[in-house]
Amino acid sequence: MRRRRPTTPIEGTRWSIQMTDDHSRTLIDPVTGVAFHSASGGFAETKHVYLDNSGVSERLRRRQTTAVLEVGLGLGMGLLATLDAAIVHCCELRYVAIENNWLPAEILQELKLDEFLTKPSLASDFCAWRASLGPELTAGRYQRAFEPLQDVTIEHCNAIDWHPPDETRFDAIYFDPFAPNVNxxxxxxxxxxxxxxxxxxxGKFVTYCVNRKVRQTLADAGFTPQRVPGPIGGKREVMVAKC
Ligand SMILES: C[S@@+](CC[C@H](N)C(=O)[O-])C[C@H]1O[C@@H](n2cnc3c(N)ncnc32)[C@H](O)[C@@H]1O
Incomplete structure (x- = not known):
């Protein structure tokens, strides 16, 4: 039987806040079922699928300068978890996230991501940054240094149209758009x-989807796709694709 998780609608939007099993909050559209994270634990999934499986956690622990590209900034969970780890380990980080609909600060602050961070003020800094840009955000590049060693760029555009501004190559790609039938x-x-x-x-391309079509697409794109165990209580398998 499907477990019911508490949800709270956000007025004026299609989204409801859903409490996931690790007590992190995510967004879900109750009509379509489209959600930003797995109901079995949003933060745990982010840490396992993206930070750990990509090798980014290990790189930051070893203080190896790291560049991450994320496709789908969403709530900023992947960004804040990575930034937090980089700050804890005093490691240089360049984080670029592509998003075509950066959520307004009023929604971001309801998600209480500070509860999951070693440096909780990062979550409010992130909300304040978003608030400072105003409600109607135009397409463009938004950049800021959170600490002297950690630089974040949000590319507010359709990922399909995005081209990197320079020759930088990334150590990891967190590939986190909505599911293949949605995006x-x-x-x-x-x-x-x-x-x-x-x-x-x-470098590693990591994502949550392992279906046959996605495996074939990754292979056609020149990757070696590998299914690896998912987070405890979550998806059975997730994806690590190596260059
Ligand atoms: C599953 S959520 C990402 C969750 C996020 N990684 C986090 O940690 O909170 C997917 C995101 O991809 C974004 N997205 C979908 N299609 C996109 C596109 N064509 N270009 C840029 N962003 C897109 C959505 O707006 C949504 O925020």
């Missing part, structure tokens, strides 16, 4: 092939 254009071979070209040799 088919981003799960296509040409787009994923382009993403592959942005990784350093040996």
């Amino acid at each position: 088919p254009e981003l799960w296509s071979t040409p787009f994923i092939k382009r993403m592959r070209g942005m990784l350093v040799p040996g």
Whole structure:
């Protein structure tokens, strides 16, 4: 039987806040079922699928300068978890996140991401940054240094149209758009092939989806896809694709 998790509608939007099993909050559209994270634990999933499986956690622990590209900033969970780890380990981080609909600060602050961070003020700094840009955000590049060693860029645009401004290659790509049936254009071979070209040799492309079609797309794009165990209590398998 499906477990019911508490949800609270956000007035004037299609989204409700859902409490996930690790007590982190995510957003869900109750009509379509589209959600930003797994109901079995949003923060745990983010840490496992993105930070740990990509090798980013380990790199930051070793204080290896790290560059991450995220496709789908969403609530900023991946960003804040990575930034927090980089600050804890005093490690240089360049984080670029692509998003075509950066959520307003009023919604972000309801998600209480500070409860999951070693440096909780990062969550309010992130909300304040978003608030300072105003409610109607135009397409563009928004950049700020959170601490002297950690630099964040939000590319507010359709990921399909995005091209990196310089030659930087990334150590990891957190590939986190909505599911292939919702965002088919981003799960296509040409787009994923382009993403592959942005990784350093040996860089990792990580995502939550392991279905046969996605595995074939990754292989067609030149990756070696590998299914690995998912987070405890969550998806059975998730994806690590190596260059
Ligand atoms: C699953 S959520 C990402 C969750 C996020 N990684 C986090 O940690 O909170 C997917 C995100 O991808 C964004 N998205 C979907 N299609 C996009 C596109 N074509 N270009 C840029 N962003 C897109 C959505 O707006 C949504 O915020």
